[in-house]
Amino acid sequence: MKKKISLVLCLVSVSLVLVGCSSSDEPFEEKSYTPDTQVNGINIDVEDRMIEVSLSQDEQIHIIYFENSKEYYDISISDGNVLTMTSESSKSWTDYIGVKPAAENRKISLQVPDDLLDSLTLSTTNEDISLPSLTVKGSVTLSSNGGNITFNALDVGEALDLTVKNGDISGSVMGSYDDFTIKSEYKKGETNLPENKPGGDKALNVSSNNGDVNIGFTDM
Numbered sequence: 001m002k003k004k005i006s007l008v009l010c011l012v013s014v015s016l017v018l019v020g021c022s023s024s025d026e027p028f029e030e031k032s033y034t035p036d037t038q039v040n041g042i043n044i045d046v047e048d049r050m051i052e053v054s055l056s057q058d059e060q061i062h063i064i065y066f067e068n069s070k071e072y073y074d075i076s077i078s079d080g081n082v083l084t085m086t087s088e089s090s091k092s093w094t095d096y097i098g099v100k101p102a103a104e105n106r107k108i109s110l111q112v113p114d115d116l117l118d119s120l121t122l123s124t125t126n127e128d129i130s131l132p133s134l135t136v137k138g139s140v141t142l143s144s145n146g147g148n149i150t151f152n153a154l155d156v157g158e159a160l161d162l163t164v165k166n167g168d169i170s171g172s173v174m175g176s177y178d179d180f181t182i183k184s185e186y187k188k189g190e191t192n193l194p195e196n197k198p199g200g201d202k203a204l205n206v207s208s209n210n211g212d213v214n215i216g217f218t219d220m
Contacts, residue, residue: 026068026069026070027068028066028067028068028071028101028102028105029066029067029068030064030065030066031064031065031066031067032062032063032064032065033062033063033065033075034060034061034062034063035061035077035083037077037081038081039061039077039081039082039083039116039117040080040081040082040117040118040119041080041081041082041083041117041118041119041120041121041138042061042082042083042084042085042110042112042117042119042120042121042122043082043083043084043085043119043121044084044085044086044108044110044121044122044123044124045084045085045086045087045121045123046073046085046086046087046108046123046124046125047087047124047125047126048100048106048124048125048126048127049087049106049107049108049124049127050103050106050107050108050124050127050128050129050147051108051110051122051124051127051128051129051130052107052108052109052110052130053110053111053112053122053129053130053131053132053134054109054110054111054132055111055112055113055114055132055134056111056112056113057111059113059116060111060113061083061110061111061112061113061116062109062110062111063075063085063108063109063110063111064108064109064111065107065108065109066101066104066105066106066107069090070089070090071087071088071089071101072088072089072090073085073086073087073088074086074088082119085108106127110122112134114134114135115135115136115137116137117136117137117138118136118137118138119136119138119139119140119141120136120139120140120141121140121141121142122141122142122143123141123142123143123144124143124144124145124147125144125145125146125147126145126146126147127144127146127147128144128147128148128149128150128167129142129144129147129148129149129150130149130150130151131150131151131152131154131171132151132152133152133153133154133155134151134154134155135155135174136154136155136156136157137157137158138156138157138158138159139156139157139158139159139160139161140154140156140159140160140161141160141161141162142161142162142163143162143163143164144163144164144165144167145164145165145166145167146165146166146167147164147167148164148167148168148169148170148211149162149164149167149168149169149170149171150169150170150171151171151172151173152171152172153172153173153174153218154171154172154173154174155173155174155175156173156174156202157202158202158203159202159203159204159205160173160202160203160204160205161203161205161206162205162206162207162208162213163206163207163208164207164208164209164211165208165209165210165211166209166210166211167208167210167211168189168208168211168212168213168214169206169208169211169212169213169214169215170212170213170214170215171214171215171216172215172216172217172218173204173215173216173217173218174218174219175202175217175218175219176217176219177197177217178199178200179200179201179202179217180197180200180202180203180204180217181197181198181199181200181201181202181203181204182194182196182197182200182204182205182206183195183196183203183204183205183206184196184205184206184207184213185206185207185208186206186207186208186209186211186213187208187209187210188209188210188211189208189209189210189211189212189213190212190213191206191208191212191213191214192213192214192215193206193213193215
């Protein structure tokens with residue numbers, strides 16, 4: 001019995017030591033990125049990060065984010081002028097023990113001019129995605145596994161694709177109900193959209209699992 005107690009105490013001590021060595025102890029540094037060339041599309045694919053989109057005040061694209069030597073990002077621009085930002089990590093298994101980084105360090109702020117982009121793709125896990133009233137000439141694709149997606153008077157030229165798991169989708173799109181061909185799939189939740197509605201020039205594709213969907217249509 002004493003040996004078992006000693007073993008448990010030893011394991012607890014080791015766990016506490018490992019927690020003290022976790023990456024959460026390393027401070028994050030605020031950084032910003034502004035492309036020095038024309039950008040037609042943006043693709044952000046990250047994990048455990050909130051993505052907050054706002055309108056740029058100077059007609060430039062800006063990304064504000066936080067990183068350290070364990071959790072950082074790869075940012076590049078393709079030959080097709082698409083800006084891509086992806087999560088990178090050099091964490092070992094011990095770095096996953098302990099608390100996660102503070103909320104302010106798990107946020108990506110994306111500032112974009114209105115009516116500039118041909119495409120906007122945002123994907124994250126365990127956090128929310130939010131967009132303001134914004135015009136995108138082509139398509140918008142938003143995906144969150146474990147978070148909510150919210151937007152207001154989102155204006156797309158071609159298509160809006162939305163995917164959530166364990167989260168809700170709420171917002172409004174510019175245009176009338178008849179402007180959109182709608183395809184909606186949902187499990188363990190409620191939606192105000194039909195499963196199929198043909199006839200629109202634009203596409204609205206929605207997939208939700210364990211969450212509610214409430215999307216309105218507006219001309220204002």
